[in-house]
Amino acid sequence: MDFEYAPAPESRSVVDIRPSYGLFVDGAFTEGHGEPFKTLDPSSEEPLAEIACADAADVDRAVAAARRAYEKVWGPMPGRERAKYLYRIARIIQERSRELAVLESIDNGKPIRESRDVDVPLVAAHFFYYAGWADKLGHAGFGADPRPLGVAGQVIPWNFPLLMLAWKIAPALATGNTVVLKPAETTPLTALLFAEICQQAELPDGVVNIITGAGETGRMLVGHDGIDKVAFTGSTEVGKQIARTVAGTSKKLTLELGGKAANIVFDDAPLDQAVEGIVNAIFFNQGHVCCAGSRLLVQESVADELLDRLKTRMGTLRVGDPLDKNTDVGAINSAEQLAKIRDLADSGESEGAERWSPPCDLPQRGFWFAPTLFTGVAQSHRIAREEIFGPVLSVLTFRTPDEAIEKANNTPYGLSAGVWTEKGSRILWAAEKLRAGVVWANTFNKFDPASPFGGYKESGHGREGGRHGLSAYLNV
Amino acid sequence: MSTERLSVRKTYKLFIGGGFPRSESGRSYVVNDAKGRFLANASQASRKDVRDAVVAARKAFGGWSSRTPYNRGQILYRVAEMLEGRRAQFVEELRAAGAAKTAASAEVDAAIDRWVWYAGWADKVGAVVGNGNPVAGPFFNLSTPEPTGVVGIVAPDGPLLGLVSVVAPAIVTGNTAVVVASEPAPLAAITLAEVLATSDLPGGVVNLLTGRRAELAPWLASHMDVNAIDLAGVSADAVADLEKAAADNLKRVLRPGLSDWSDEPGIDRMTAFLETKTVWHPVGV
Incomplete structure (x- = not known):
């Protein structure tokens, strides 16, 4: 039997890709001082945009902004107010879901059916889920008043760019931490669109900082003295390097690494x-x-x-x-x-x-x-x-x-x-x-914000998702 | 001819796989009492002893982790019973190591009570840290804690309470352990091994080594068949190198904290060596 399909392309007109992007630091897009790089459409090899690269001074600047926001605004803010910011973000993601899905497929190469029906709905669900925890942390089983860690440095991979961002940022913010996040160099666009969403939500400056760059920027971030927490998703090889980098410090570490299921x-x-x-x-x-x-x-x-x-x-x-x-x-x-x-x-x-x-x-x-x-x-x-x-x-x-x-x-x-x-x-x-x-x-590849995810042995340690996912960002 | 009887001294050996071998290296080191008088020659374990102990711990893991939590709880309680029966001996050993009479007595009491406390956790920790997860779809979804595997422990210097406080939480959940005992005060550890050996604890669940921490800890930290390491007894300047070695196979690392071992322990030392397994299944007819 032969199946013939007529092409059914999703329109690109819903996204507006700028020729170049800066770093999102302290609530604004700013210049990077490293060598800028291009992100490609992997289905055509066409360049999509030029992306700023953060150097050491840019990383310092982002960490300092996150620290200020943690100490002055986000840390002291009551959980119920943090919750409302996260609910706002979840709603804006739903409102702009088509745009996010198309942009994700363009930059990553994944089928639109997947980004539209799996990735983006899970992203919104993740923010909605952790929003609700922000003012209920005393009931989560970690003592009456578990405290945030401070500034989290987060490095994410290119396979689920926006979903991995949600897995990192939603629990960190719900528990009262601020973040500096580095997306993968081949898939930065949805993270930069997320930065705009933070602006639309009027999230206080410095609570979320997005810095772009390659492995060197990531190394500078996880090795930075000003952060209290490192969260990484990526290869086991890099995960081991990061574990060596944080050895002997007081930084809390969670790693979500490779598999051979x-x-x-x-x-x-x-x-x-x-x-x-x-x-x-x-x-x-x-x-x-x-x-x-x-x-x-x-x-x-x-x-x-x-x-x-x-x-x-x-x-x-x-x-x-x-x-x-x-x-x-x-x-x-x-x-x-x-x-x-x-x-x-x-x-x-x-x-x-x-x-x-x-x-x-x-x-x-x-x-x-x-x-x-x-x-x-x-x-x-x-x-x-x-x-x-x-x-x-x-x-x-x-x-x-x-x-x-x-x-x-x-x-x-x-x-x-x-x-x-x-x-x-x-x-x-x-x-x-x-x-x-x-x-x-009798099923496979099911994901849900309420369900903990993470590995044994060299697949990493710590869990993301669910009640368990909170402990990665609390002093417990 | 004197009528005074010559006492029979104990040979202090290692505890590996339920047996008491000497170090394969044939080495020992002198342990003195607080006044500098000779107490015993303790075995000075080697890298090879560490590896033998890890093999024994790995071999014991399947059986121990498959025991019912109720059974593990009873065995830990049995350890408390055996320790209570040898109270006087432990008080004497702690005094020989330098503790005053009341302090030695209090430490032994606390150590016995700590085994009882952890024994009760065996069939409760799963309920406290496990979860039924309310996912958005027709799926059964349950998270349960499971033991990490073989845990390497560098024990603190508290000769009995410190040791019990790090060993009991590791094994109560089904892990097996390779323990480097306190270097200056190793004798109570080996006497504790005699208690463990008579408590129905399967051989290999706890393996105790005496010797030089600086020599043994790096081999334990870098061993590729050890899943986690507790650095409780490691000095601050040695932590970074051991953590780096532990990264070779991404061991779970419990960093040394400010530990007054007489404090209420909490559940952190148990959860540090637990994995969370989440099982999904569709719901439908």
Whole structure:
């Protein structure tokens, strides 16, 4: 059967991208003193805007502004007033949701269907959720009067630019901290639009500061003596560097890092449902997801049937224009990331696994990678051990439930895992044995502001979301 | 010929995997009493002993963390019972280490009571720090605490109460521990190991090493199969290097605080070595 779709592009006219952007410090856009850089549309490689780069003096300035705001305004403000600012921000995000979604897809390359239906609604929900905590902290289980830490330095990745901003800023502000946040250098635009939203909400100056730049700016921020808290989402390698940087200081640290999640399909699983779950687990957001189900562990007796159905389903995935409402898989975020995915996929072939992709026409310009499946994968292969952060699934098989758990836990990571079976007691048994911070049973990649998220082992420490997420920003 | 009986001295050894081996290095160091008189030769553990202890702790983790919280609570309570029975011996050891009679007595009492306090937490901490999460969709969503794994502990100098105050909160939730005892006052730690060995605590749940902190702590901090480290007994100038070493596999780090071990402990030492696991499942027919 052949499906024909007419193009259904979302209009770009809703966004107004300026030719250049400054740093958002102390309530105003100001010049940066580092070497400015360009952010690209990864689906066309066209430059979108020139972005200021913060140097050491700019970082000082942002931290000083956040400190003043913490001491003079935000720290002393009653929780119920802080709450109302956060509710305002949540409402403005809802009001400007179309604009945010389109801008996110342009700058990041993710499908508009995802930014519109997943990212931006979750961003608004996150601010709405933490707004409500601001005046209820004494009831959160951390003592009668838990105190904020002060100034938080926050560094976020490019895979969910605005959602990661919300995960960082909403709990920090609700608990009475002020922030200096650095978005990723390839995806700064929605963070800078968020700065405008802070202005519209009349958030007091200096409570939120957004500084742009590359790794060096991030290093200066997390190493700055004037901050009390470091929150980072990104690679395990950088997470370890940050842990070394804060060693011996009194800074509180939370890290949300890489993963190599096992998605386990038992022989009694509902296979069609599992196939949808597997596709969502690895191809959602082009596989640029730290909790992606990148290792499929399937019970040997159903492996052939499951893989047949999975390949059929992968054949219907539409790869292409991120702004087309029919698109399932968008552009890879950068040339650098594309090179990394290609390198790991090539290693899969050279180490002896069998590679398969559905027939798939990729656009000529931009950064693209077809959904890819590897079978015959051994636990020793790089594609079974290393985080690929792309639309590449490694399939391994198992015979007994114990073997499945053994293989699933055979990784230094521990962020998430999936379990597919109709048997309730087996779900609970597997969920108990899996060493991972989030276990999705008969579902995958579900997120909610009320639900704590974060990893075991080298996937980081601390939790974001829910009541647990408050403790990262309190002196508890 | 004198009729006075010659006492039988105790050999102070390490406590690894439920047994009492000497250091594989064959080394020992002299422990004196407060007046400088010889008390004993304590084992001086080596890097290899640290690694053996981690292997024992890892081996014990699956079983200990799978025990029911009720069972772990009873075993910790049993430790308190055994300690109570050996009260006089511990008072004597603490006095030999320099404590006045009333202080030694008070420290032993507090240590016994601390085991009782933590024993009661075994089947309550999950209710206090776990959560049913009200997500916006048709999903069951539950967060529960789980033990982090193998915890390395550099114990403080409080020879008994300090030690108990760092070991009990780590193991009550299902972690297993490798403990570097106080360097100047290690003897009570080994006597405590005798208590642990007779309390139905499975071998390997607590492993105690005596020796040089500066030699042992870096190996514990950098060991890739240790999940967390408690720096309670580390001097301020040594913290940064140990934290850096701990970053190699992103250990959870509990920094040294201002600890008067006779204070009410609170739950922080337990939660420092707990992970939160969140399980989702769709709701539907």
